[in-house]
Structures are given as C-alpha cells and as structure tokens.
Amino acid sequence: MPTPFEYAPAPESRSVVDLASSYGLFIDGEFVDGTGGSLKSINPATEEVLAEVAEASAADVDRAVKAARRAYTRVWSKTSGKDRAKYLFRIARLIQERSRELAVLESLDNGKPIKESRDVDIPLVAAHFFYYAGWADKLEHAGFGPDPRPLGVAAQVIPWNFPMLMLAWKIAPALAAGNTVVLKPAETTPLTALFFADICRQADLPPGVVNIITGAGDTGRALVEHPGVDKVAFTGSTEVGKAIARAVAGTDKKVTLELGGKAANIVFDDAPIDQAVEGIVAGIFFNQGHVCCAGSRLLVQENIADELVARLKRRLSTLRLGDPLDKNTDIGAINSLEQLERIRHLAGVGDDEGAERWTADCDLPAKGYWFAPTVFTGVSQAHRIAREEIFGPVLSVLTFRTPGEAVEKANNSAYGLSAGIWTEKGSRILKVASQMRAGVVWANTFNRFDPTSPFGGYKESGYGREGGRHGLAAYLDVV
Missing domain, CATH: 3.40.605.10 (Aldehyde Dehydrogenase; Chain A, domain 1)
Known part of the structure; x- marks a missing residue:
C-alpha cells in the first residue's frame, strides 16, 4: 500500500x-x-x-x-x-x-x-x-x-x-x-x-x-x-x-x-465535477461553515448525484482539522461552546428525521470546540436541516431532475442571500440566475468577494x- x-x-x-x-x-x-x-x-x-x-x-x-x-x-x-x-x-x-x-x-x-x-x-x-x-x-x-x-x-x-x-x-x-x-x-x-x-x-x-x-x-x-x-x-x-x-x-x-442564509448550490449534470467539488467544499466548509452565505444546501442533478457525493466524500477525507495557527489546517475550531451545541443539536435533528449522516474520519482535539465536516444525504425540503441555518460545517444534499425543479427547490426558503450554479452552459447560467431570489449568485465558483461588488439579501x-x-x-x- x-x-x-x-x-x-x-x-x-x-x-x-x-x-x-x-x-x-x-x-x-x-x-x-x-x-x-x-x-x-x-x-x-x-x-x-x-x-x-x-x-x-x-x-x-x-x-x-x-x-x-x-x-x-x-x-x-x-x-x-x-x-x-x-x-x-x-x-x-x-x-x-x-x-x-x-x-x-x-x-x-x-x-x-x-x-x-x-x-x-x-x-x-x-x-x-x-x-x-x-x-x-x-x-x-x-x-x-x-x-x-x-x-x-x-x-x-x-x-x-x-x-x-x-x-x-x-x-x-x-x-x-x-x-x-x-x-x-x-x-x-x-x-x-x-x-x-x-x-x-x-x-x-x-x-x-x-x-x-x-x-x-x-x-x-x-x-x-x-x-x-x-x-x-x-x-x-x-x-x-x-x-x-x-x-x-x-x-x-x-x-x-x-x-442569515440557507444558500442553494446547484450542480447540473454537465458541470465539471472535480471543479464543482472544490466549489462545494469552499461553499460550506470554509471558515467551519460560519458563513451567512454558505452553500449549505447542495442541489445536484439526480443522474450524477451518486458520483458527485462519492467524490465529495473522498475530498473531505483529505481535509485537515486541528490547530488554527497551523498553516496546513483546513478546518479550525467552532467559535464558541454555544454555537457548537447548536450545530450538534441540529445535526441530531437530521438523524431523528431520517437523513443519512456521513462524517469525515478525523481525530478531534481533546480541548476546544470542534465539529468534523458532515454531509447529510436523503434530505427532503421538509427536513429542518434543509430549512434552518446551522452555521457550521454541515451540508444537506438534495436532488433534482430538471432546471425548473432546481429553481423551485432553491427558492423554497425563507432566506435569499446567495446561491451558486455549476454548468458549462452560459445560457443556462443566465437563465437560472435570473430566476433565483438571492442577492448574490455565483457561477462556477462560490464565496468569492470583492470590495467593488455589492452584497446583500432578500426576504429574511x-x-x-x-x-x-x-x-x-x-x-x-x-x-
């Protein structure tokens, strides 16, 4: 080996x-x-x-x-x-x-x-x-x-x-x-x-x-x-x-x-999967998921869902969790005990509601506040983990079949801060983005900021x- x-x-x-x-x-x-x-x-x-x-x-x-x-x-x-x-x-x-x-x-x-x-x-x-x-x-x-x-x-x-x-x-x-x-x-x-x-x-x-x-x-x-x-x-x-x-x-x-936000990150079947996986990781696991515009809902086209989730899990297995001052660390500490308890509670709700939890295999330090990168599959729009802002390194995966269904599911949220679209078709990016009720829509990237670009949301x-x-x-x- x-x-x-x-x-x-x-x-x-x-x-x-x-x-x-x-x-x-x-x-x-x-x-x-x-x-x-x-x-x-x-x-x-x-x-x-x-x-x-x-x-x-x-x-x-x-x-x-x-x-x-x-x-x-x-x-x-x-x-x-x-x-x-x-x-x-x-x-x-x-x-x-x-x-x-x-x-x-x-x-x-x-x-x-x-x-x-x-x-x-x-x-x-x-x-x-x-x-x-x-x-x-x-x-x-x-x-x-x-x-x-x-x-x-x-x-x-x-x-x-x-x-x-x-x-x-x-x-x-x-x-x-x-x-x-x-x-x-x-x-x-x-x-x-x-x-x-x-x-x-x-x-x-x-x-x-x-x-x-x-x-x-x-x-x-x-x-x-x-x-x-x-x-x-x-x-x-x-x-x-x-x-x-x-x-x-x-x-x-x-x-x-x-x-707050509960952003949808939409991946179509023509998207470059490895690039999309990196964008998904940046979208939800950057800053331990402590991001108001985090892509915490992954909407992936049904025919590529299994392959994408498998590649995502392999990628998450390579992330390094630990000392925030170590330059090799990818996942740092949860900001407070109060926030850690909220993340644990909502992840437990996901278990209770029947979603399937997968957690990256990593050793958590004995001291401090830590939560390993976690992915829930088998999630429906009725699940609380798909509706409520967890504000932690927890991703909910939903599937769709058509662009119209993707837009409907993405907009089915009390929030409207951000969204992401992954596809090789520029026309699809423009059409879907124009239908999103979100203040910021990223195309083939996520969590990119620039001082010259306005940022803000709709609804709650x-x-x-x-x-x-x-x-x-x-x-x-x-x-």
Missing part, C-alpha cells in the same frame, strides 16, 4: 501578537474604563482565556455616541473628501503593514485557520479601505445626486464569523461618506476590533470619528436604540435583525440588515447592500 502523504506541523508564531490581560473601551480617541462588567475572550481551539474586555453600560454607550456626534459636528463633517481619503488610505496601508499581527489575532480569537485569515480576510479588509478611499472625494459622481450628504452618527453591530472583514464593510464606507462611527464587535471576538482602534490612533484619525465599545446583547441594544444615532448597520442572525427592525420602527434612523436575509458603489448609499442622505 502507498504511504499516505503527511504534512509536518507548520505553526505560525503567536508571539507576533502582544496581548494585554484586559482592555477597556475606545471612546473619543482613547482607551477608557467601562462602567459595566467585563467579558472573557476565549480561544475556541484551546479554551484558554486570551483577555478580559469591558462590557459597556448604557452610560458608556451614551459617552461613545456623544463623542461621535462631537467629532461629526466639529471635525469630520467639515473635512474634505480628499482629506478623508487620505485617512482611509493611511488606515489601509497600516492594515497591510500589520497584517501578520491581525491574522494571528483573528485566528486566536475566532478559531478560523490562519491561512484563511492571512490569505482571505485581512487582504480583503485592506482592499475595502483602499476602495472606499477612492470614493471619498467622488461622492457627487456616484449617482446619488449632485451634493450627497452624510447621515451623521452610524451605529454598527458586527458578528463573530468575520470580525475584521465585517468591521471593514461597515467602517470604510461610513467614513468615506463623511459619517462618524460607534461600532460594537461580537462579544466572543472583540480583540481585532480593539487592535483596529490602535490602528486608528496610529493613523492620527481625529478623536471620536471611530469609537469601539465592547459588550454583549444589552450593549448592542442600547447602541441601536440610542436617540443620538442616525444610522444602524447590523450583520448577524435573522432573529436579532427582526428585533432591531422593530426597535427602530417609527424613527428617522436609516437601517441596513445583513442577516435582510435588506440594503454593502460593498461597491451601492454600499455608499446606506451612509448618504439621498433624495
């Missing part, structure tokens, strides 16, 4: 990151103590406490919003687009210069493999700041009227799956449009946002233009409901998004919501767009 190809350990050094034992709130250009309690930021791969962070109280939120208002009134609203662009460009360069620190910290705090944070997340973060730096002095040419105005103070709440990337999606267009910001990162992944606060100071950004407050749900609620906020931007669960929509109803606040996946020229509209008073 041939000897299997083995990878030697290739760990990235965590010594490049200088972690403090505790962190305060970043308000008005300075780190200050909070008046609430504190939260522990935990490394999900080891369950080690990385640092304690302040939990902002309602009074702290008020301080941050008032600081953002002062900065907007006195400084930022009077700063020219050309000068705002210089700050954004400077921030982008600093992100590039400190990219190794950011990537290591992101993997420590989040659990994602270092090769993803190093090669995908952080380069895209810098790209977003570069892109919106280019727009800052060209807003009158963006198609929003001859004299578009900023809204004022933006309240931004981001999730734990892409902490730095979601920060860039929110802060870069807001600053380019002339707004000031109060941002709350997720309670389980606050450290890179606090690192970004130091980048803002290094870039000499005027105090109060960016404020970062840490905390859990009560902190986010106080920020969203604060009367001094003009704009709310949220990325996270549909349940919380609905609560935010109710909270701001009847106010003058503008809102964008980027919520939210409303509004982030990225591209369209992302500026959310931060401008457009008549």
Whole structure:
C-alpha cells in the first residue's frame, strides 16, 4: 500500500501578537474604563482565556455616541473628501503593514485557520479601505445626486464569523461618506476590533470619528436604540435583525440588515465535477461553515448525484482539522461552546428525521470546540436541516431532475442571500440566475468577494447592500 502523504506541523508564531490581560473601551480617541462588567475572550481551539474586555453600560454607550456626534459636528463633517481619503488610505496601508499581527489575532480569537485569515480576510479588509478611499472625494459622481450628504452618527453591530472583514464593510464606507462611527464587535471576538482602534490612533484619525465599545446583547441594544444615532448597520442572525427592525420602527434612523442564509448550490449534470467539488467544499466548509452565505444546501442533478457525493466524500477525507495557527489546517475550531451545541443539536435533528449522516474520519482535539465536516444525504425540503441555518460545517444534499425543479427547490426558503450554479452552459447560467431570489449568485465558483461588488439579501436575509458603489448609499442622505 502507498504511504499516505503527511504534512509536518507548520505553526505560525503567536508571539507576533502582544496581548494585554484586559482592555477597556475606545471612546473619543482613547482607551477608557467601562462602567459595566467585563467579558472573557476565549480561544475556541484551546479554551484558554486570551483577555478580559469591558462590557459597556448604557452610560458608556451614551459617552461613545456623544463623542461621535462631537467629532461629526466639529471635525469630520467639515473635512474634505480628499482629506478623508487620505485617512482611509493611511488606515489601509497600516492594515497591510500589520497584517501578520491581525491574522494571528483573528485566528486566536475566532478559531478560523490562519491561512484563511492571512490569505482571505485581512487582504480583503485592506482592499475595502483602499476602495472606499477612492470614493471619498467622488461622492457627487456616484449617482446619488449632485451634493450627497452624510447621515451623521452610524451605529454598527458586527458578528463573530468575520470580525475584521465585517468591521471593514461597515467602517470604510461610513467614513468615506463623511459619517462618524460607534461600532460594537461580537462579544466572543472583540480583540481585532480593539487592535483596529490602535490602528486608528496610529493613523492620527481625529478623536471620536471611530469609537469601539465592547459588550454583549444589552450593549448592542442600547447602541441601536440610542436617540443620538442616525444610522444602524447590523450583520448577524435573522432573529436579532427582526428585533432591531422593530426597535427602530417609527424613527428617522436609516437601517441596513445583513442577516442569515440557507444558500442553494446547484450542480447540473454537465458541470465539471472535480471543479464543482472544490466549489462545494469552499461553499460550506470554509471558515467551519460560519458563513451567512454558505452553500449549505447542495442541489445536484439526480443522474450524477451518486458520483458527485462519492467524490465529495473522498475530498473531505483529505481535509485537515486541528490547530488554527497551523498553516496546513483546513478546518479550525467552532467559535464558541454555544454555537457548537447548536450545530450538534441540529445535526441530531437530521438523524431523528431520517437523513443519512456521513462524517469525515478525523481525530478531534481533546480541548476546544470542534465539529468534523458532515454531509447529510436523503434530505427532503421538509427536513429542518434543509430549512434552518446551522452555521457550521454541515451540508444537506438534495436532488433534482430538471432546471425548473432546481429553481423551485432553491427558492423554497425563507432566506435569499446567495446561491451558486455549476454548468458549462452560459445560457443556462443566465437563465437560472435570473430566476433565483438571492442577492448574490455565483457561477462556477462560490464565496468569492470583492470590495467593488455589492452584497446583500432578500426576504429574511435582510435588506440594503454593502460593498461597491451601492454600499455608499446606506451612509448618504439621498433624495
């Protein structure tokens, strides 16, 4: 028998990151103590406490919003687009210069493999700041009227799956449009946002233009409901998004919501199967499935289903699960114990409802939060695993016979964030894509992002767009 190809350990050094034992709130250009309690930021791969962070109280939120208002009134609203662009460009360069620190910290705090944070997340973060730096002095040419105005103070709440990337999606267009910001990162992944606060100071950004407050749900609620906020931007669960929509109803606040998803990845019988398998893996097992637009429903044409699933299982058997800081790791840790328990619960529901589970054969570390790549076959549209967002490395496989059936099954979802189509026929791509009720439709690829391209959903996946020229509209008073 041939000897299997083995990878030697290739760990990235965590010594490049200088972690403090505790962190305060970043308000008005300075780190200050909070008046609430504190939260522990935990490394999900080891369950080690990385640092304690302040939990902002309602009074702290008020301080941050008032600081953002002062900065907007006195400084930022009077700063020219050309000068705002210089700050954004400077921030982008600093992100590039400190990219190794950011990537290591992101993997420590989040659990994602270092090769993803190093090669995908952080380069895209810098790209977003570069892109919106280019727009800052060209807003009158963006198609929003001859004299578009900023809204004022933006309240931004981001999730734990892409902490730095979601920060860039929110802060870069807001600053380019002339707004000031109060941002709350997720309670389980606050450290890179606090690192970004130091980048803002290094870039000499005027105090109060960016404020970062840490905390859990009560902190986010106080920020969203604060009367001094003009704009709310949220990325996270549909349940919380609905609560935010109710909270701001009847106010003058503008809102964008980027919520959950249950994307269909459609593979036709003429698709290049090996290429499709790689796209399926990228679609659902990238970032442990912690992706709102993950291709968690695989719709495969019936006559190739057995072959494709067999090849997919062989490919999953080669994925390496383990230390997120090892450069050879493909599957990292689940972000939190709470999320791991949800994944386990919904996978158990799949078993109970009669779907057939297959799990990649891999050793799970003794410490930390782990879930092996899992595929369910024999899934129907009635199964909960085909309807509910699992937000983990779990794929449900359904079959179809005709393009019409594929479209009907793909659109049979409460969500509408993304979709994928695999076929060699360009005409089929255009026809099927035009019938999809999804904000983003990828063709012969999946999970590809670019700062110039808008992103957002339909139905319970939210409303509004982030990225591209369209992302500026959310931060401008457009008549």
